[in-house]
Amino acid sequence: xxxxxxxxxxxxxxxxxxxxxxxxxxxxxxxxxxxxxxxxxxxxxxxxxxxxxxxxxxxxxxxxxxxxxxxxxxxxxxxxxxxxxxxxxxxxxxxxxxxxxxxxxxxxxxxxxxxxxxxxxxxxxxxxxxxxxxxxxxxxxxxxxxxxxxxxxxxxxxxxxxxxxxxxxxxxxxxxxxxxxxxxxxxxxxxxxxxxxxxxxxxxxxxxxxxxxxxxxxxxxxxxxxxxxxxxxxxxxxxxxxxxxxxxxxxxxxxxxxxxxxxxxxxxxxxxxxxxxxxxxxxx
Amino acid sequence: xxxxxxxxxxxxxxxxxxxxxxxxxxxxxxxxxxxxxxxxxxxxxxxxxxxxxxxxxxxxxxxxxxxxxxxxxxxxxxxxxxxxxxxxxxxxxxxxxxxxxxxxxxxxxxxxxxxxxxxxxxxxxxxxxxxxxxxxxxxxxxxxxxxxxxxxxxxxxxxxxxxxxxxxxxxxxxxxxxxxxxxxxxxxxxxxxxxxxxxxxxxxxxxxxxxxxxxxxxxxxxxxxxxxxxxxxxxxxxxxxxxxxxxxxxxxxxxxxxxxxxxxxxxxxxxxxxxxxxxxxxxxxxxxxxxxxxxxxxxxxxxxxxxxxxxxxxxxxxxxxxxxxxxxxxxxxxxxxxxxxxxxxxxxxxxxxxxxxxxxx
Amino acid sequence: xxxxxxxxxxxxxxxxxxxxxxxxxxxxxxxxxxxxxxxxxxxxxxxxxxxxxxxxxxxxxxxxxxxxxxxxxxxxxxxxxxxxxxxxxxxxxxxxxxxxxxxxxxxxxxxxxxxxxxxxxxxxxxxxxxxxxxxxxxxxxxxxxxxxxxxxxxxxxxxxxxxxxxxxxxxxxxxxxxxxxxxxxxxxxxxxxxxxxxxxxxxxxxxxxxxxxxxxxxxxxxxxxxxxxxxxxxxxxxxxxxxxxxxxxxxxxxxxxxxxxxxxxxxxxxxxxxxxxxxxx
Numbered sequence: 001x002x003x004x005x006x007x008x009x010x011x012x013x014x015x016x017x018x019x020x021x022x023x024x025x026x027x028x029x030x031x032x033x034x035x036x037x038x039x040x041x042x043x044x045x046x047x048x049x050x051x052x053x054x055x056x057x058x059x060x061x062x063x064x065x066x067x068x069x070x071x072x073x074x075x076x077x078x079x080x081x082x083x084x085x086x087x088x089x090x091x092x093x094x095x096x097x098x099x100x101x102x103x104x105x106x107x108x109x110x111x112x113x114x115x116x117x118x119x120x121x122x123x124x125x126x127x128x129x130x131x132x133x134x135x136x137x138x139x140x141x142x143x144x145x146x147x148x149x150x151x152x153x154x155x156x157x158x159x160x161x162x163x164x165x166x167x168x169x170x171x172x173x174x175x176x177x178x179x180x181x182x183x184x185x186x187x188x189x190x191x192x193x194x195x196x197x198x199x200x201x202x203x204x205x206x207x208x209x210x211x212x213x214x215x216x217x218x219x220x221x222x223x224x225x226x227x228x229x230x231x232x233x234x235x236x237x238x239x240x241x242x243x244x245x246x247x248x249x250x251x252x253x254x255x256x257x258x259x260x261x262x263x264x265x266x267x268x269x270x271x272x273x274x275x276x277x278x279x280x281x282x283x284x
Numbered sequence: 285x286x287x288x289x290x291x292x293x294x295x296x297x298x299x300x301x302x303x304x305x306x307x308x309x310x311x312x313x314x315x316x317x318x319x320x321x322x323x324x325x326x327x328x329x330x331x332x333x334x335x336x337x338x339x340x341x342x343x344x345x346x347x348x349x350x351x352x353x354x355x356x357x358x359x360x361x362x363x364x365x366x367x368x369x370x371x372x373x374x375x376x377x378x379x380x381x382x383x384x385x386x387x388x389x390x391x392x393x394x395x396x397x398x399x400x401x402x403x404x405x406x407x408x409x410x411x412x413x414x415x416x417x418x419x420x421x422x423x424x425x426x427x428x429x430x431x432x433x434x435x436x437x438x439x440x441x442x443x444x445x446x447x448x449x450x451x452x453x454x455x456x457x458x459x460x461x462x463x464x465x466x467x468x469x470x471x472x473x474x475x476x477x478x479x480x481x482x483x484x485x486x487x488x489x490x491x492x493x494x495x496x497x498x499x500x501x502x503x504x505x506x507x508x509x510x511x512x513x514x515x516x517x518x519x520x521x522x523x524x525x526x527x528x529x530x531x532x533x534x535x536x537x538x539x540x541x542x543x544x545x546x547x548x549x550x551x552x553x554x555x556x557x558x559x560x561x562x563x564x565x566x567x568x569x570x571x572x573x574x575x576x577x578x579x580x581x582x583x584x585x586x587x588x589x590x591x592x593x594x595x596x597x598x599x600x601x602x603x604x605x606x607x608x609x610x611x612x613x614x615x616x617x618x619x620x621x622x623x624x625x626x627x628x629x630x631x632x633x634x635x636x637x638x639x640x641x642x643x644x645x
Numbered sequence: 646x647x648x649x650x651x652x653x654x655x656x657x658x659x660x661x662x663x664x665x666x667x668x669x670x671x672x673x674x675x676x677x678x679x680x681x682x683x684x685x686x687x688x689x690x691x692x693x694x695x696x697x698x699x700x701x702x703x704x705x706x707x708x709x710x711x712x713x714x715x716x717x718x719x720x721x722x723x724x725x726x727x728x729x730x731x732x733x734x735x736x737x738x739x740x741x742x743x744x745x746x747x748x749x750x751x752x753x754x755x756x757x758x759x760x761x762x763x764x765x766x767x768x769x770x771x772x773x774x775x776x777x778x779x780x781x782x783x784x785x786x787x788x789x790x791x792x793x794x795x796x797x798x799x800x801x802x803x804x805x806x807x808x809x810x811x812x813x814x815x816x817x818x819x820x821x822x823x824x825x826x827x828x829x830x831x832x833x834x835x836x837x838x839x840x841x842x843x844x845x846x847x848x849x850x851x852x853x854x855x856x857x858x859x860x861x862x863x864x865x866x867x868x869x870x871x872x873x874x875x876x877x878x879x880x881x882x883x884x885x886x887x888x889x890x891x892x893x894x895x896x897x898x899x900x901x902x903x904x905x906x907x908x909x910x911x912x913x914x915x916x917x918x919x920x921x922x923x924x925x926x
Contacts, residue, residue, distance in 0.1 A: 031741055034730075038751055038802070041763035044773040048766055056771040057779045098662040110649065111656030117664065124671050126856065128863020128907050130880040131900030132671065135678035138893050158670055161663060176368035181336050182427075183371075184356040185363045186383030186434060196382070200373045219756035222865045222880075226888060239758040243870055248766060255759045262754050338648055 048252035067249040077254070080238040087149065087234060088218040091156035095213050099164035100206065104194070106165070107172035121165050132158075133223040140227060152228045156217035163212040171205025172198065211265040218261055285312050286347055286360070286437035286470045288333070293342035295328055302328045304494040306342070310438075315464050315471045317485035319478060321517070325494040326474045327442055333472060334363045334440050346437055362431035363440040367447055369427035370415040376402070377411035380430045387434075401433040402426075404463065421452050428460065432467065439464070439471040445480075457484050478518055482506070490514050508629075512622040515557040522563070524556040524593050526621065534630070537593035538570030539616055541630050554623035558616050560585070560599040562631070566615035572596060574610040588612070675904075678897040685894060695898045704875070709902070711876035715793050716862040719800040723857060726801065727808035732838070734809070735816040753806045761870040764799045765790050795871040796878065800861050807860075808853050815849025816842070848918060855914040859907045879903045 048054065052064025071077055105111070106118055133155070137146065145151040175198060183193040199206075221236035228237055235258050242251045288310035295303040303325040310316045318326035331337040333344055335356035344352045351359050370379050377398050384394045402408055405425040415423055424444050431439055441460070445453040461484040464471050475481050481488045482502040490497040490505065490513070498510045509515035516523060526536035528548040534541045536556040548554070572590035579602070586606050588596040598614070606612070618631035682695045699705050730749060734742050752760060767773045768789040775786040789795055819842060827837045843850075865880035872878060877885070879899060887896035 027741060031745060034745070035748055038748055038805075040773060041760070041767035041802070042751070042755070044767045045759070045763040057776050059776060059780060098666060101659045102661075102663045105656040105659035109652050109656035109659070111653040111660070114656065114660075117660060121663070121667065124667060126859055126907075126911060127675075128859065128880065128900075128903050130863050130865040130883060131903045132675060134883050134887050134896050134900045135674040136670065137887060138678055138681070138897055139674040141893070154670055157666065161666065165663060178365040178368040179371055181334075181356065182363070182365065182369055182430075183382070184336075185334065185361070186430065187357045187386045188382075189355075189357055192386070197371055201371070215754075219758075221756070221758050222884075226884065229888070236756060236758045239762065240866075240870070243758075243762045243765070251762050252766070255762060258756060258759060262756070266754055 045252050045255055048248050049256045051249050051252070054248070067247075067253050071250055071253045071257070076233075077238060080233050080235050081257070083149075083152070083228075083232055084218060084235040087152050087156055087232075088214055091153045091160060091217040092210055092214045094153070095157055095160040095164045095217075096206075096210060099161065100168050103165055103168035104172050104198070106169045118165075118169070121161060125162050130222055133226050136223070137226045146227060147229065147231050149232055152224055152232050152234065155223035155227050156220050158223070159216040159220045160213035163209050163216060167209035167212065168202070168206055171202045171209070174205070175201050208269055211269050215262055215265060219258075287312050288316075288438055288470060288472065289343075289345040289348070290329070290333070291343040291345065293329065293332060293339050293344065295325075295332060295337060295340050301494050303332070303339075306491075306494075306496050308489055308496065308499060310470055310472060312470055313468045314486045315461065315473060315484060317481040317488045318472060318474045318491060319476070319481040319485075319488050319517075320491035320497075321476060323493075324491040326476075326491050329491070330363075330440050330442050330472060330474045333438065334361050335359045336363075360437040361440055362434055362436035362438075363442065364424065364427045364431050364444045366443045369430070370418075370423055372415050374414075375411065376407075376413050376415070376418070376426050379415070379426060380411075380433050383430070383434045397433050401429040404432065404467075405429045406459070420448050421456055424448070424456065425459075428463070432463075432469070437470065439469050441471065441473045443474055443476065446476075453480070460484065482518070490517065492517075509557070509620065510627055512555055512557070515620060515622065520560055520597060522558045522560065522596050524558070526554045526556045528552045528554065528623075534621060538572075538591050541616065541619070543621070543628065543630070548623055552623055554621050556616075556619050556621055556630075558619040560597040562616060562618045563596065563598040564615050564617045565600075565612055567613055569613035569615035572612055572614050574606050574608055574612060576608060577606045588614070590614070679901050681894060682898045682901055695894060696902070699895065699898050699902065705882065705899070707876045708879055708882045709906075711793070712862060712879045712903075713906070715796055715800075715868075715878060716858055718793075719797045719804070719861050720854060720857045722797060723801045723804050723808050724854065727805055727853075728812055730805070731809050731812040731816055732842075734813060749809050750806050752803050755803075757803060757864075757866045758870070760803050761799055761867050764795065764802060765871060768795060768798065790871055792873045796868050799867045799871045800864065803867070804857055804861065808857060811849050811853045811856075812846065815846040819845050851914050851917055855910055858910050862907055862910075863903060 047061065049067075050063050050065070051061035052066060054061030106114060136155070140146045140151055145154070179201065180193050180197060183197045184190070188196060218234075219236055220234070221239065224232075224234050225237045225240060228234060235254070239251065239254060239258065242254050288308075290306055290308040290310075293303055293306040294301065306325070306329060308316075318329060320326050328337060332339050335351075335354060335358075339352065342352075343350055346360060351361075370376075371382070374382065377395075380398045380401060381394050384397060389397075398411060399408075402410055405428055407422060407425055407429070410418070410422070410426070415426070418426065427444070428441075444460075445456045448456060457480055460473075473481075473485065482505075485502060487499060487501055488505055489499045492513050498505060498514045500508075500510075505514060505518050509518060512523075515521050524536045524539075526534050528543065528550055529535045529540075530550050534543050534554065534556065536554075539556075541556075570590060572588040572593075575587040575589050575595075578585040578587070581602075583602055584600050584604060584606070586598040586600060588598060590596055596614075600606070616631060618629070621628045621630060683693070684691050685695065688694075730745070734746055755763070765772070769775070769791075770786055770788065772790075774789075778786060787794075789798065823841060823845070824837060827841045832840065862878075863880055864878065865884060868878035868881050869884070872881065879902075883896045883899040883903070886892045886899060
């Protein structure tokens with residue numbers, strides 16, 4: 001296919017590009033530099049999570065798991081974990097119930113203002129989020145929603161809207177209409193067609209959307225910091241405190257805990273994205 | 285036993301009339317083809333019959349009962365789409381059984397019907413396979429099976445083989461024709477391929493730009509096209525601009541032909557349509573020069589240029605000798621003259637065609 | 646009811662729930678906050694005093710300047726790293742590009758809080774990088790965190806995948822035939838890039854730059870954790886005014902100013918895109 005660069009015959013390229021060996025070395029060097037930049041911080045954090053004490057200028061710390069006991073024994077940490085795993089699923093479920101039927105409408109039905117509405121969900125995310133949270137906070141003060149479970153769920157809900165509308169809309173749109181027409185043709189009414197045909201075929205996409213939405217709700221920190229302090233802190237909000245006021249290993253351990261759902265869902269999402277047999281139902 | 289009747293069907297999309305006042309009768313057990321170029325309204329018409337599009341005007345009747353107000357799930361029709369028929373998350377058996385389950389048939393009966401219909405379409409033992417494991421042809425056969433298992437009154441097929449490669453297409457349409465004959469179900473088959481229509485249809489309804497041009501048997505369409513569009517669309521046709529002259533004859537290129545009944549005024553513009561097999565070498569004929577001779581197996585296609593008439597096509601026996609640059613003289617054995625809405629026939633009865641436009645079984 | 650009107654009613658009914666969420670959780674708070682800044686609840690009538698106060702404050706003015714400069718720097722660095730990366734991935738095959746494709750998406754899955762903390766441990770004096778350098782004999786190490794540099798580096802880290810994805814998608818849409826055609830008539834790689842790729846990829850480029858700016862400009866976590874004490878990015882400033890100084894009206898006023906700056910950039914994008922469309926006609 002491509003303009004895959006050949007060693008010679010590239011008019012206008014700098015002289016060193018022509019030397020295949022040198023080019024290889026440059027490519028490798030750039031790759032390693034990028035890898036160091038991206039992976040370095042994460043690996044450092046990982047090492048910190050297993051560290052007891054790490055003194056400069058040692059390249060490695062003395063390893064210990066005592067900070068794990070410390071973190072998991074901390075009452076506030078346990079509270080935060082509980083709040084995260086309570087609020088994020090609730091927000092995601094609420095989001096699914098509200099948004100998936102809407103996504104179907106966006107994909108299949110013609111109604112006035114359809115395009116405008118779809119765009120408005122996108123544009124709501126185009127504004128500086130923090131400004132939005134500050135405005136919402138002032139409203140919440142008036143409504144007595146500050147430092148409540150409902151308030152936290154609502155903030156998380158906002159973050160899920162984009163994923164729960166756009167991905168399912170694309171998913172439903174990708175299902176060829178013939179498949180639904182064929183169900184009507186053999187005698188299924190509109191509702192039965194939706195539940196027996198449309199939904200099963202759309203399921204991988206809906207699951208992917210839910211995973212992204214869950215992660216967005218789970219990882220939400222800025223708004224929840226404002227709305228949830230001090231009694232309804234989630235794990236990301238706890239991170240702020242841990243990073244600023246505790247020894248490094250504590251933050252590192254907590255980071256690993258906070259990353260676990262992401263990693264888990266990454267693996268799950270891969271499986272559904274690879275569902276080849278259902279990909280056949282999509283008209284690309 | 286089902287008759288289909290379309291009465292003054294009309295459908296507009298925005299400012300465009302996709303289907304204009306289409307009236308058509310399909311007889312019981314008949315295989316009727318809707319034939320025409322892309323955008324002629326044939327698929328829209330089919331979708332209206334199936335209930336997937338609402339006509340803006342007109343009526344659809346099955347056995348004299350109007351079905352226009354019925355949603356697709358209540359119509360006694362079954363449709364096979366061009367693609368994306370089978371539900372990917374169900375097995376072949378699941379696909380076929382779905383409609384039967386909706387009708388609350390007992391499990392055993394369903395299993396038996398599925399088995400029978402799979403046998404009917406030549407796919408025994410395929411019941412546990414998934415659609416993505418099947419070839420294109422097999423998928424369409426399962427789609428036909430699924431349609432037939434519900435014993436519909438009308439079978440609708442929307443260019444079901446356009447997505448298959450040429451050889452498979454020919455094979456599949458033969459299968460469908462045999463199946464249709466065997467089961468005896470009234471069928472409407474949409475296609476843009478005139479060869480396909482001429483091969484399998486009992487009658488063909490030719491459409492262009494939303495308007496029904498002519499409804500006839502394949503033979504009649506070929507021999508007696510009623511509009512210029514049909515004449516040009518079906519088979520190969522030489523078209524020559526012509527006009528009536530003072531002596532009530534028709535002047536078309538280098539030919540001067542007597543008009544039967546001499547009915548058109550002098551100067552009237554017309555088009556002469558001549559089949560390639562109706563151009564005959566004759567020492568008294570008009571002059572033409574051979575541009576190219578193409579050997580098509582069991583007959584020859586000779587390309588000629590005449591004075592004022594470039595690109596004439598002539599079919600002739602394979603033994604005939606023509607060479608490039610040769611001067612010949614041609615007579616028109618038979619032709620049709622289209623003047624406005626009128627058609628007149630010139631020359632004798634139709635010569636048996638040397639080149640069958642298709643191989644008809 | 647005709648079929649289409651029934652569809653329309655059903656469609657609107659289904660869309661209503663998220664629409665209500667959008668209105669009551671986003672539009673109403675935003676609008677009422679803006680109105681409050683212009684017509685303070687305890688004040689008398691419409692006024693721009695709040696804005697005058699904020700913009701008259703020297704510290705806040707420097708915060709605004711700081712935010713813009715840091716954002717522009719981060720956008721520039723991200724863009725200059727992402728475009729070559731996207732080009733490399735589009736036009737090269739092999740094991741290295743495949744590995745790279747996985748590598749650059751990793752930051753997408755890391756929550757921003759964790760990313761910030763990771764960067765701190767990595768870049769701080771006596772952190773990983775400085776330790777490695779020290780071991781190699783380099784004792785001098787510049788301050789890379791708790792200042793603008795730290796903010797820029799962390800923002801770049803978190804936004805590279807996003808930029809590469811959008812630019813990459815745009816590049817994917819450029820058919821190989823167009824590139825080959827240019828090479829065929831004799832254009833070298835640089836010329837091909839400037840004359841063919843750059844213009845055809847213009848819209849994704851504008852989208853990337855605009856969304857990068859808006860996202861980085863309004864960020865909170867990264868400047869909060871990795872930034873210094875003064876000057877601050879506006880996200881931190883307005884949060885402090887809200888939660889620490891409890892000056893809610895001022896916080897919202899700052900938010901509106903941030904909105905306006907972001908909207909101005911968004912408008913620039915819309916204008917440039919529509920101008921492009923008009924040229925195409």
